Amino acid sequence: MENSTIIKGEDIYNRDESSIMTNMLSLPNDLVIDILASLSASSHSDFLRAKTVCKTLNELGDNDFIYQIMSLKGIELVPWNKDKQQILLERCIQCHNSEAFYRQGMVDYFSDKGTSVDYLQKAANYGHAGALYVIGIISLFGDTESNKKGIEILNQNNLKGILWKCRKEMVLFIYMLWTNIPTIMNKDVVCCLNHNNYQKKWRFTWPVDDGDDNVECKACKCDRELDYLMSSLGIDR
Numbered sequence: 023m024e025n026s027t028i029i030k031g032e033d034i035y036n037r038d039e040s041s042i043m044t045n046m047l048s049l050p051n052d053l054v055i056d057i058l059a060s061l062s063a064s065s066h067s068d069f070l071r072a073k074t075v076c077k078t079l080n081e082l083g084d085n086d087f088i089y090q091i092m093s094l095k096g097i098e099l100v101p102w103n104k105d106k107q108q109i110l111l112e113r114c115i116q117c118h119n120s121e122a123f124y125r126q127g128m129v130d131y132f133s134d135k136g137t138s139v140d141y142l143q144k145a146a147n148y149g150h151a152g153a154l155y156v157i158g159i160i161s162l163f164g165d166t167e168s169n170k171k172g173i174e175i176l177n178q179n180n181l182k183g184i185l186w187k188c189r190k191e192m193v194l195f196i197y198m199l200w201t202n203i204p205t206i207m208n209k210d211v212v213c214c215l216n217h218n219n220y221q222k223k224w225r226f227t228w229p230v231d232d233g234d235d236n237v238e239c240k241a242c243k244c245d246r247e248l249d250y251l252m253s254s255l256g257i258d259r
């Protein structure tokens with residue numbers, strides 16, 4: 023089964039169709055599904071092409087697991103028409119694809135009423151770090167309890183060293199959505215009330231890509247993250 027993870031789209035398309043048929047269809051169905059899943063995890067378009075090779079591959083390619091781990095790279099964030107991409111995204115959501123949950127969560131939160139974090143929470147539950155980051159950031163803007171929760175979230179081990187990456191992803195999505203930042207995020211939030219001077223040390227410095235962990239105070243770390251995030255979004259803090 024592990025061997026399937028090294029099969030890439032180009033390997034399959036470098037062979038002729040009859041050899042694909044002979045090689046793949048002689049394998050047990052579970053293994054074929056595993057191969058198709060590997061394809062879809064690296065490129066949804068390679069997977070969709072494989073599905074068109076024959077009826078059997080088309081049927082085996084209907085497995086939910088394939089849609090759960092499918093890569094959504096190259097699919098528009100908000101397909102405007104009810105076209106194939108939209109149908110594909112909906113199928114991925116039905117199959118609990120964490121990236122599809124994240125995208126839906128970003129659309130719900132930033133382009134609608136700014137209230138529903140349901141899909142972001144689902145994405146985070148399925149291990150999507152970017153979704154966990156956004157929930158952490160949103161929580162910082164809530165009441166004292168929510169702010170505390172946000173500080174804990176942003177200091178979780180699974181976000182260690184990748185805050186910058188999650189921040190860039192969030193900013194990119196917000197720009198792609200052509201949306202207004204929810205009013206709640208215009209509130210001036212200070213997470214650490216103990217280290218005012220320390221906090222100012224990174225003000226006016228360029229956002230770092232790998233130095234997320236050189237701030238010892240958990241709350242100061244969140245203040246610094248908000249500084250970087252807000253400046254990326256063009257909001258004064």
Ligand SMILES: [Zn+2]
Pocket residue numbers: 214215216217239240241242243
């Ligand atoms: Zn502090």
